[in-house]
Amino acid sequence: VRDVATDGSRGSRGDGEAHRRWKEKILEILAEIQAPLSLLMLRLCNWALLKLLNRLFLSVQLHRGQLEMVLRAAGTPGVPLVFLSTHKSQLDGLLLSFLLFSQGLGVPRVTVGGQVCSPLLRALLGRLGGIFLPSRMEQTLSDRDDGLPGAVLATYVEEVLRSRQPLLIFLEEPPVALCLSAPAREWLALVYRAVRDGAVPDVLLVPVGIAYDVVP
Structure with missing residues (x-):
């Protein structure tokens, strides 16, 4: 970030300005990517989600055996967890966050794909751990530096990994299945760069x- 800012301000007058x-x-840009987690919103959402699950x-x-494997993986010292998930329903993010949080794995940072979100929904998801690509990158996804x-x-992804916050990346965007989405490629590339660069x-x-008998 410092290098980009330095290059951009080179030749401009007034270094302070x-x-x-x-x-x-x-x-x-950082505010577009994430918002501070709200424990109150998390508790309210967990309560509401339990009510919703009982109705749906x-x-x-x-699966207890698979859960034990995840818990063992979480106990690996000094190594951050990156969860990779299919995406069958818009409920997946809330369900997986709830399950991971309820099992003592912390609140994951959940990548939200390119679907259109209202400002209110975006703000709510951000408070619950959702993270977004900056708007400029959403419009022009590519492999080049932006x-x-x-x-x-x-830098944000590097800090998430350094602090060992769980990161949940959805590989697909419903209703399109079995196809790696463009946002997923971007998030995976960022994780790869963090490891490659030694962050x-x-x-x-x-x-x-999550598997459903009938996708809601």
């Missing part, structure tokens, strides 16, 4: 998913 403008831009499903079954938004996003020594990729 340029520094302030770049700082404001960085904070704006006859039962929710958790200037300041790309640099801020890469973290390694990551542990953990496949997870």
